[in-house]
Amino acid sequence: MTLRVYCTGFGRTGTNSLKEALEILGYPCFHMVEIIDKKAVDPTLFIDALHGKPIDWGFHLQRVYSCLRLAGFYFYKEIIDHYPDAKIIYTDRDPDKFWFTPSQVRKTRAMTDELWAAVFSNGFLDKEASKKVML
Known part of the structure; x- marks a missing residue:
């Protein structure tokens, strides 16, 4: 195989949908x-x-045959x-429609932290405890 399609867009710009379409x-x-x-690639x-x-x-x-997301935008x-012959797709989003103030980020982070603590009883990294929550 050789890389044929290459996406240089950031995450949260439709890359999951693009991945599904390409596949x-x-x-x-x-x-x-x-x-x-899939742990197919070592993050190191x-x-x-x-x-x-x-x-x-x-x-x-x-x-x-195709590549996107982290490798796509950072190591393009x-x-x-x-792969100079690969076709390039650039995905983007309107930054004015996806922009958070520092206050919104703090509130969202606090909410997320509270939800994770409540749902997983601070045991998210405990596989057995997490499986009980999911079942």
């Missing part, structure tokens, strides 16, 4: 899900890349250099 069209996709859910790869360690993008992206120069 329906037959383009297996590298997305944050590969790291978080990106930490190493951030610190300037050379990354073999061809090796790490060999199972996909390196990946485009490695």
Whole structure:
């Protein structure tokens, strides 16, 4: 496989929907899900890349035809250099419609922290306790 489609947009700009669409069209996709859910890529790869360690993008992206999200927007120069023939999709959103004041951020964070504490009884990292909540 070789990378054919490359998305350079940030997260929260429709990347999940774009991933689903690309996969329906037959383009297996590298997305944050590969790291978080499937554990297909070691997250230290990106930490190493951030610190300037050379990354073999061809090796790490060999199972996909498309790429988006973290690798897409942050490492776009390196990946485009490695795959100059890939088509590029840029996703965006209206920043005026998705902008929070510092006060809203603090309130949202406080609400989220309270909900997580209530729902998981501060045991979110306890797998068995979390499974009981989810069942």
